[in-house]
């Protein structure tokens with residue numbers, strides 16, 4: 001009986017997992033084109049370094065794994081990953097923006113033009 005109950009619990013558990021999964025946000029890389037305008041200024045410039053408030057490298061995010069980008073943005077937004085500028089930016093993004101932007105950058109290759117508007 002105990003075994004049966006465990007199996008039932010597992011079965012129920014996996015059903016609700018599937019339901020949760022279906023409700024997940026669908027990435028829309030097309031929609032991200034309007035959302036990345038503010039990222040391009042920093043992330044679009046090859047070998048870019050900002051000079052203020054101190055000199056630091058801006059990482060290249062084009063071609064990065066979508067899940068990695070998603071997680072990084074959520075961590076900046078929550079403040080788990082500390083970086084003032086990225087926190088300010090990530091905190092303005094909705095969950096949908098984040099998955100769209102992640103899909104958009106993940107689809108890039110080294111030959112993708114930096115600015116989609118051009």
Ligand code: HEC
Pocket residue numbers: 035036038039040041042043050056057058059060061068069070072073081082083085086089101
């Ligand atoms: C003012 C410049 C600036 C702007 C604008 C900016 N970023 Fe960043 N971003 C940075 C810097 C600098 C870092 C590295 C911070 C660190 O060391 O954690 C970073 C880090 C990241 C990372 C983590 C990269 C890694 O390799 O771990 C992601 C993802 C990211 N930015 C996405 C974005 C997105 C998406 C936008 C637009 C919505 C954006 N950034 C706008 C400067 C900027």
